[in-house]
Amino acid sequence: MPKNLVIVESPAKAKTIEKFLGPDFKVESSFGHIRDLDKVDRENMFSPSYIVSKDKKEVVSKLKKLAKDSEIVWLASDEDREGEAIAWHLAETLKLDPLKTNRIVFHEITKKAITKAIGEPRKIDMEIVNAQQARRVMDRIVGFDLSPVLWKKVRAGLSAGRVQSVAVRLIVEREREILSFQSSSDFRINATFSNSKGESFITELNKSAPNEESVEPMLESLNTNMFKVANLEKKSASRKPSAPFTTSTLQQEASRKLGYQVNRTMSLAQGLYESGLITYMRTDSLNLSQEAINEASTVISENYGHQYIQVRKYSTKAKGAQEAHEAIRPTNMSKISGGNDDQQKKLYDLIWKRTIASQMSDAKLERTTAEIENDSGLKFVAKGEMISFDGFLKIYRENMNEDNSGILPNLEKGEIANLISATATQRFTRPPGRFSEATLVKSMEELGIGRPSTYAPTITTIQKRGYVQKGDSEGIERTFSKGSFSDRKWNWEQIKEKAGSNKGKMVPTDLGNLVTDFLNQHFAPVMDYQFTAKMESDFDLISTGSAPWTEVLSDFYSDFSPLVGKAGDAERESGQRTLGIDPDSGKNIYVRLAKFGPVIQVGETSDEDKPKFVGLPKEHGLETVTLEDALPLLALPRIVGTYDGENIIANNGRFGAYVQVKRNFVSLPPEITPFNVSEEQAIELIVAKAAADAAAQLAIFESPDGIIEVRKGRFGPYIKFNKGNFKIPKDIDPESLTLESSMKIIEEAPAKKSKRSTKKSSKKS
DSSP: OOSEEEEESOHHHHHHHHHHSOTTEEEEEOOSOOEEEEEEETTTTTEEEEEEOGGGHHHHHHHHHHHHTOSEEEEOOOSSHHHHHHHHHHHHHTTOOGGGEEEOOOSSOSHHHHHHHHHSOBOOOHHHHHHHHHHHHHHHHHHHHHHHHHHHHTOTTOOOOTTHHHHHHHHHHHHHHHHHOOOOEEEEEEEEEEOTTOOEEEEEESSOBSSHHHHHHHTGGGTTOOEEEEEEEEEEEEEOOOOOBOHHHHHHHHHHHHOOOHHHHHHHHHHHHHTTSBOOSSOOOOOOOHHHHHHHHHHHHHHHOGGGBOOOOOOOOSTTOOOOSOOBOBSSTTOOOOOSSHHHHHHHHHHHHHHHHTTBOOEEEEEEEEEEEOTTOOEEEEEEEEEEEOGGGGTOOSSTTOOSTTOOOOOOTTOEEEEEEEEEEEEEOOOOOOOOHHHHHHHHHHHTOSOTTTHHHHHHHHHHTTSEEEBOOOOEEEEEEEEEEETTEEEEEEEEEEEOOOBTSEEEOHHHHHHHHHHHHHOHHHHOHHHHHHHHHHHHHHHTTSSOHHHHHHHHHHHHHHHHHHHTTSOOOOOOEEEEEOTTTOOEEEEEEETTEEEEEESOTTSSSOOEEEEOOTTSOTTTOOHHHHHHHTTOSEEEEEETTEEEEEEEETTEEEEEETTEEEEOOTTOOTTTOOHHHHHHHHHHHHHHHHHHEEEEEEETTEEEEEEOOTTSOEEEETTEEEEOOTTSOGGGOOHHHHHHHHHHSOOOOOHHHHHHHTTOO
8 A cells, every 4th residue: 555645636637747747646636625515504604514416425535534544644635625625524524643644735746846836835824715715605694694585575585795796796797798889980081091012001080080971071171172181200119028827817818719608617717727737727826937937938949039039027906815825827838739739729829928028029110100181180090009129029920910011101291192082970878898707707806805716706606606608699780871872972871780799798688687776776785896805805814814714704794684684574575666557457557576577567466367477578678668568468378270170379489489379389480470470381391290209209108107218419319108108228229228228217316306395494594
């Protein structure tokens, strides 16, 4: 048996590290956290109780045995608060002897780093552990106290969180800014000229026209006067490279350049780190070690020349930056490419280029501004930029669209500029942009909300909870005017374009809006951006031993607890508002959030006749739907025609628009609505679905308890029986199944946990 047991978080990391250590070391994985927070004793200084996760009991048993047989146990979880807490949980659960237990940390998985870590062991830092405990306990208190309030006052099954609710607030407020934005327009005027050599260049008038009617009078002298280069100004400028990547900037740049979602970026970076290719990927430090800087200088000199080297040291500006390790960089600067697949390789390439570029010379530019003017004072301006020395731009450009366009031809002051053509294009002021995942991370970082390890999980959580979704609208069509001047006359045309697209952006749902409003009203301190940032600062103080963690929690709870009590007395919130009067019945029309989503309600719940309810399609929102939008929806459900002697009904439902025959529901494609679907279209869709269902059915059996179907599914073959689906084991050919073998699979299937019992058990705090 090896004398030393090294425990890391992931099996992939274990394999890599085991290569670097000799036969005296056994490397095993804890597979992340081994204990869950079970209860918080609020009466006893917020004392937490932990339990071993059910899925980790085997892991713990194995590690206990290995630890017992080892002379020294090395706890090598990640170098951050979460990693320090995992090390402590391992020490507590495995009942490790402190005298025979070492804590080691490293921010890269290389032989040199691992060997160095083994030579510099330390003990578990309880201040860092307490900072993580304080965060975990506080988040438990907020979640467990707020969620039941939301269940009673908004809708059952909702949840809230100290960071996630504030992130949703950011998105909600941005969307409302966009919806309330009043766009205005003017006309941008561009002209194309040529110099004495016939080389053309584009200019812009130094002022805009307020409307179409003013364009031609303002540009009347285009017809009569000769233009010349009235002024020419050249300035030397330089551009500096960006700092190496932090978690936040890597997520942003991978989104911009590679189109990766935040979670995907972190997963790929984790793979690169565990393969020993990059340093630790959860960091807000911009620091590079001297060794890394020296390596980068060597690579730059060998590949591009000594003139491209410019050594730089960067300081971190992020609020509350607290990670001690380096920026994200390659572990070996001379390794130009790395990764196990195309996506990893692209991310590694991005990290390598950004790191190397950070140690390269400034780019030297020559910026030229030319003023083209006629005797009537009509002035056009041309701006161009020429790279005289590319410096870091040789390998890395932060913005994708940066190129050498916009270079002006050689111009001389006083020379004639020949007008070729001009255009006047209507342009509209734009509202603030919706958040992408990457720009949301940027805003969270700037406001001090969360930390590198929490950005991606927070974004995942708010989407899973149904508070935020990715937009899918291409926008709405609008018309703009464009005038073209050539041959001494203007020609105007109307051009159509799509505006206001939210595709792929973070958009709040009606539920997200409603919950945010409720929390803002009753829990304003918790929802305050500065409060959330202050709590992160308090955790930082705990991690350095500057503040007792129980006092931080006590101060928070003394302010938070009364808010919970007051919110319990608040009115139920459904977002209900009155749209107007139904012209047919004379009853009030309302819109509100119901159990399964937003609905339009006609009449009062107190009326003898029950009110009519119609689901609100996703293209309408609780806050934006109007009476004009609602009235056509009240005509639903609509009888479209008949099929096999049964009525075909068109309607909107919880999952979108559909047509129905008896209990057979068929979704409508986006281009067809319940209002315009024809009998012919409906029958075509019904027949197509029936054919697809028949093709998916592999076998059907009649049992004493009901029909059993063997079907093809999206995730493989399965058995359908009594509204339940049962997975077919991989070693069984679905086409060989009989009634008896199908019943056996159903009987041996593990019992499914009920959502209700899960929720009840989660209420413990």
